[in-house]
Amino acid sequence: MEEIQRFIHGFRNFQEAYFTEDHELYKSLKDGQRPKVLLIGCSDSRVDPSMMVRSEPGDLFIIRNVANLVPPCEHDHSYHGVSAALEYAVCHLEVEHIIVLGHSRCGGIRSLMEGVSALKSNEYISKWVNIADRAKQQVLKTFKDASPERQSKACEHASILVSLENLLTFSWVRERVDSSILHLHGWYFDIESGNLYSYHPQSGEFELLV
Ligand SMILES: [Zn+2]
Incomplete structure (x- = not known):
């Protein structure tokens, strides 16, 4: 208590x-509410978006889930919680920015890299993190001989890019991005150094932001 x-x-x-x-x-x-920014972050208790950016109530519309993932647009009868929140933020609140905030030492990404056996209970987790499977496959190819830690970090980065790509599979996101009324950002928080990195499409790298 x-x-x-x-x-x-x-x-x-x-x-x-x-x-x-x-x-x-x-x-x-x-x-x-009239927030200008939608932030998609991990459920991880060490990565609290409002606290990290010192936002005030009303500033940020936030979606948090395991490994800060955005699923692709799907038209079926499943319960699409992330897509519903995304639709509300983009089409109704008309946010101007979407930040996908990933982080180091992400348990969700580790479970994606290690597979089912790493978890005691896994009815939903592996299916969910599988959204980033193409990030994992790419990392296994590019960082074939790297340590599991290095591979996980690379997958944390790559999965942010998968989420940014998946955002564009929603027609109302794509249209707004194409007309420059909506801007997408990939951020990565290193919980060891406290540094914040931002993805630069020109260099293809996560560069130090703060
Ligand atoms: Zn995480």
Whole structure:
């Protein structure tokens, strides 16, 4: 219960900050949100987007899932949670930027690289991370003799590119990107060094951003 008490106390601080000292922000947000940025991040507890970029309520529309993956556009009767949130952000909120934020030491990417046997329970995880299978195949070819750590890192990078490519399979994303009203970004957070990298299509590299 100690953990829960900590968070109740944390919420009290939040409440004081935004509903007592400064109620202007939530007053302006009560009738609707207008975030300009959609961020797609990993569920990993070490990579909290709002905390990392010090955003305020209303700034970021966030989708978090295992390994920060975007599935390709599919027209079937499955439950497409990521696609639904993406559709809402792009078509209804009309965000101007989408950031796919990957990170080092990602458990989801490690399970993709190591395969089913690495996990105790795996009814959903391997099917989900398989979205990035082409990243894995590419890494196994390019980094054939590298250590598992190096391969995982390369796959963390490559899977961000797969997600960026998959975003373009949604016609309403592609159209907006083509007309430059929507911009896509690939970011990578190194949890060991604390550095943030950004993908540069011209160089094909993740270059230091901060
Ligand atoms: Zn992760």
